[in-house]
Amino acid sequence: MKSFKFLTLSVMIGAVLAFTTACGQSNESNGSSGQEQSGEENKQLEGNIAIDGSSTVYPIMEAIGEEYMATQPGVKVAVGLSGTGGGFEKFTKGETDFSNASRPIKDEEKAAAEENGIDIQEFELAYDGLSIVVNKENDWVDHLTVDELKKMWVHSGKAIKWSDIREGWPEEEVKFYSPGHDSGTFDYFNEVILEDEEMNEAAVLSEDDNVLVNGVTGDKNSIGYFGYAYYAANKDKLKVVPVDGGNGPVEPNNETVMSGEYAPLSRPLYTYVNTAAIKDKEQVYDYAKFMLENAGPLAEEVGYVSLKQEEYDAQLETLEGLKK
Incomplete structure (x- = not known):
């Protein structure tokens, strides 16, 4: 067994040496093209990149x-979380190069951008x-339609008790925790759940999802909502509620998120880029390329669901078109 390993290792070393020699000869015959390509790939950049927006996209x-x-240690990337609307x-x-969003940009926001060129x-x-x-500690909610x-969430002018929602549930007042009005998550919840009706005025609103996590963990009769990553990061102290969208x-x-089975609360997450920054700031283009090449695994790492690779590839082609 040892002689087989030694023979295999010897063959591998010989192959590597042969390959290295061939590469060296090839580089000599081609001038410095290999060095130039390597230098371009490893080029160190400098500058700043300003990003703000959705607290959901923030992680x-x-x-x-x-x-x-x-x-790229010479580039400073500053990421804020003022909410989708604030971003x-x-x-x-x-004021920023990228704007993170948990909903598509609104027509009035597009118009504001156009007015400013x-x-x-x-x-x-x-x-x-x-x-x-x-x-x-909530042991009565197994799911909600x-x-x-x-x-629960639409303003009715009176305090809502759990027993108002389903017979047999406690006659205790529900405590509500919601993202604030500048949040794209609030906008999405408003659209698909509230259907543009006014939210329960008793709800505690915050642009910081960690405030919402702490609120729900601190009260047995509480309920809240936010992006999946914040639940995943706190699942040891929170209980997620299955939702019945009709099926x-x-x-x-x-x-269930990628397939759309988790309806109607599955949604894509976005970032928007200033195309002038792509053309004028080398670090912004380079960052955008790095972002699309690495968003999938890093999104999974922080608790979200990756797009399909072909979707990232198509967007990389779009990015290359912006650079021209």
């Missing part, structure tokens, strides 16, 4: 930013399953 972009700065307000004024490009980063969560969610209760996970 993905934070992870991408950290990985990018490890390869677009800055982006449409030209800003051309935009949308990129999808991952899929999210907006997660309904209750306190870990879309109609029950609406009944039976479904819990959010990678499979």
Whole structure:
């Protein structure tokens, strides 16, 4: 067995030496083209990249930013989380290079960008399953229908008790925790659950999802919602609620979110880029390329669901078109 390993190793070393020699001869015959290509790939950049927007998208972009700065230490990537609406307000004024969003850009936001001479490009980063969560000690909720969610969250002018939602549940007042009005997650929930009706005025609103996590974990009678990554990061102290969108209760996970089975709370997550920055700032183009090449695994790492590889590839082609 040892002689076989030695023979195999000897063959491998011989092959490597032969390959190295051949490469050296090839590089000599081709001049310095190999060195130039390597130098281009390893080119170190400098400058700043400004990113703001959705708190839901923040974990993905934070992870991408950290990985990018490890390869390009001369570039400072600053990622804020002022909410989708707050991010677009800055982006449409030209204050940021990228604007993260948990919903598509609105017509009025597009108009604001156009008025300021800003051309935009949308990129999808991952899929999210907006997660309904209750306190870990809640032992009565096994699932909620879309109609029950609406009944709970729409403003009715009176305090809502669990017993108002389903017979046999506790006669205790429900405590609500929701993303704030600048959040794309709020907008999405408003669209598919509230159907544009006013939210329960008793709800505690915050643009910081960690505030919502702490609120739900601190009260047995609480309920809240936010992006799946924040549930995944806190699943030891939160209970996720399966949602019945008409075909039976479904819990959010990678499979049900990607397939759309977790309906109607599955959605894509976006970032928008200022196309002028792609052309004028080498570090912004380089970051966008790195982002699309690495968004899939990093989105999975922080708790979201990757797009299909062909979707990232198609967007990389779009990016290359912007550079021309």
